[in-house]
Amino acid sequence: MKDGFIKIACVTPPLRVADCTYNAQQIIVHAKEAASAGAKLIVFPELCITGYTCGDLFQQSTLIQGAQDALLTILQETKDLPAIVIVGLPYVHGNGLYNCAAVCYEGGILGMVPKQNIPNYSEFYEVRHFAAGPDASWDCPQSYLRIRDTRGFGTVKFGAKQLFTCTELPDFVFGVEICEDVWVSDTPSVYMAKAGATIIVNLSCSDEIIGKEDYRRTILKAKSGSLLCAYAYADAGFGESTQDMVFAGHNLILENGSLLAESQLFTQGILYADVDVQRLAGERRRSNTFQTQMEENIVATAFSMPLTETKLTRWIDPSPFVPKVDQELSQRCEIILMLQATGLATRLKHIGCKTAVVGLSGGLDSTLALIVMVHAFRICGLDSSGMIAVTMPCFGTTDRTYQNACRLAKAYGATLREITIQDSVRQHFADIGHDETVHDVTYENSQARERTQVLMDLANQTGGIVIGTGDLSELALGWATYNGDHMSMYAVNASIPKTLVRYLVAYEASQTEDTLSAVLRDVLDTPVSPELLPPEQDGTIAQKTEDIVGPYALHDFFLYYVLRLGFAPHKIYRLAQIAFKGTYDDTTILKWLKKFYWRFFSQQFKRSCLPDGPKVGSVTLSPRGDWRMPSDACVTLWQKDLESLEA
The missing domain is CATH 3.60.110.10 (Carbon-nitrogen hydrolase)
Incomplete structure (x- = not known):
């Protein structure tokens, strides 16, 4: 009970x-x-x-x-x-x-x-x-x-x-x-x-x-x-x-x-x-x-009935955002992609826009954003050359993601623009007096903001709009550079959690011809990373997001029960122990649950000024819709509940 x-x-x-x-x-x-x-x-x-x-x-x-x-x-x-x-x-x-x-x-x-x-x-x-x-x-x-x-x-x-x-x-x-x-x-x-x-x-x-x-x-x-x-x-x-x-x-x-x-x-x-x-x-x-x-x-x-512990036999879904039946999953993915694409198509038609610009990194989120653009352009009857996919190599870009970005743009018929930003970022370091050997938040965010500036200016130059790539999980954790990848003119992935992004890209891979499908599957196999730090000596990705903020499988689970159901931390922890038994131990779950709450409360200011984007599920963080929270809200009560738990 x-x-x-x-x-x-x-x-x-x-x-x-x-x-x-x-x-x-x-x-x-x-x-x-x-x-x-x-x-x-x-x-x-x-x-x-x-x-x-x-x-x-x-x-x-x-x-x-x-x-x-x-x-x-x-x-x-x-x-x-x-x-x-x-x-x-x-x-x-x-x-x-x-x-x-x-x-x-x-x-x-x-x-x-x-x-x-x-x-x-x-x-x-x-x-x-x-x-x-x-x-x-x-x-x-x-x-x-x-x-x-x-x-x-x-x-x-x-x-x-x-x-x-x-x-x-x-x-x-x-x-x-x-x-x-x-x-x-x-x-x-x-x-x-x-x-x-x-x-x-x-x-x-x-x-x-x-x-x-x-x-x-x-x-x-x-x-x-x-x-x-x-x-x-x-x-x-x-x-x-x-x-x-x-x-x-x-x-x-x-x-x-x-x-x-x-x-x-x-x-x-x-x-x-x-x-x-x-x-x-x-x-x-x-x-x-x-x-x-x-x-x-x-x-x-x-x-009167004393409150006792109920030994739960009910199944707790570790991936609450993802349907479990194959047929249902395919149908759901198709509907979600159409919701995203229809939202973007409506915006493009409303402003009479025939071009759209996306920063294509070769990662999951930007790949999904490009896929949505493809569907939206088909709805509008626009020429695919109006999709401007921009790859912007810098200090952390690996050859694997760079090549995948180029292949994706070519396969979808988008106009590929390669704009290397190392020199402009170095000039910015010189302007503000930052030592390039210091790989701190300034080092990372300078690259993200430079990329956003390039995209915005290209959109002005081509009469288009910038399509946002950030997803719901990143918004919940504040894993976005303020006024960098945090900003766009229409954010198509704003209500898609990371665990669902993966399934949407996998669905697209199952619907395409073999060459494109192979590229999409390699994107799926690539570690999630902002690629803002130099790669390893062998050229592989050094900066892995989930090593820093925690597993997205856990964070999406937390996100669902915090936002959709408003459960207390101790109840979410109890459910996570059941859902992830054999995958994550109690210490790991509690560690990242504490991190989730800290980041969620401290990063609300980024969510308070989000660009427009389509709602596709019951959980979203739009400040104009389903989530209205003051940026200065205190996490004290939730921390107190967490402190009562023992892993």
Whole structure:
């Protein structure tokens, strides 16, 4: 439960129709197993104590009493479990029989939730037996019932649209609906989510027919996405009567539109998933359209559950910006390139510009910028000769990157300009009195700013604009020379993280002819470097970016969880330990996480004056759009959190 993680278990136990004693024992066994695995919320199917397919036996007082006795047995046997257990049973209240979910915890019942939407079609003719459950209410006497638990008789809340809230973890709020409730247009979950429920559980007995599996999955994905919630669906399976239907035990656990776990059809047992209620609450705060709306008929019951460490089994993606499925990756790359190219094409058309200038180093970022230019020129119907690719060799340029830059320009039909800047930089050193043998930040940045000046002046000379090459990861770390490579007239890579840049270039390589593809693949194999320091004696790159600022794989991971989700440093560290297990040790992760926060806060002034560039993903640092941060913000609170960690 710490850091907002709740392990949920959806259970399809063995079942015998109308055998309440047997069913109760199966529920108890599975509840204990799930609790021992760390589950804090354990959900069983609809009417699991009796079986859903009892038919007119539901009118028999013997079955109704047997279900109540079985519920008491379940309460007694699970009272010491550190988990909430939700079971289904028929229950009489007033003059009605209701299809209910009993929310059990510590030997008592937190609430009894009746099904609201009672199906009346042929295969599910529940209206013959059950009444539609009313909304719960604070002041209506019918919203309370007397029920026996392990402490004797007590009063509990009765009614639909109840909320159950954890005192120790305020983001842990759940509501309950039953089967048909999720299939109707006005679902109870809508009201519960608006009132604060981050988790919706559904006790279901859904028959299986051709195509229903996909339909069920689609509905639940959409529901969890639109409500920004987690959704746990526990389905009945083997043991229900197959007189006219078959039940497959299709359990699903989802979070904000994503499927976390799913059982195979026609299986029994327990399905687990770790949901992050802290993340869901954060998503709701970010979404200004999702506001808490307390309804008059929403009743909330508080419960106390100590915060314990959840052993995470959920998969943590080490590359959150990169799709994992090959087909999806190709489609995503194509869309991203079109977004970038369309942004640039729109700008070129708007200002009536037929030329564009890019500094082509032979590295990843400038290669991607050139690729985007190629696509944009095609969109505009412009001659490729209007793409002016400028290579500007200086003290750190290696033959490998120089040759690749020349080959790329030629292959794409760009106009190649070679402008050597050693003499102009040396003149600048003389002007400001800098010793060329001192390879400090002045030595490096003088080259970067000279290159930018050349590009800007060439753009003026040719009636074009300068295309920026810097990426999102460099902006986050401030790994850019202020008013050097930091500046351009349109920054096409501004919202592309370094890990994604690599995949975009690889995608382009897979789509081109062999000669160009070979050059692109060599660019991919070249170490990332600004090439501002002299090369090694053998001519290879001496200055490697990731040796200085850290691995981009880690920084992009940090970037995603800092900007997209706003997680605290200790939670990001915990997730990184899982995601990069076997790749980076804890000491390395913590070292670069501290470096990330220091650079991120200290370098905001560079991001406060960025050129225009297209947004292509959910994370961007444009000061006019998704990220507005004062340049003088203090990192003290984040450092304090980091200092509490031990690698």
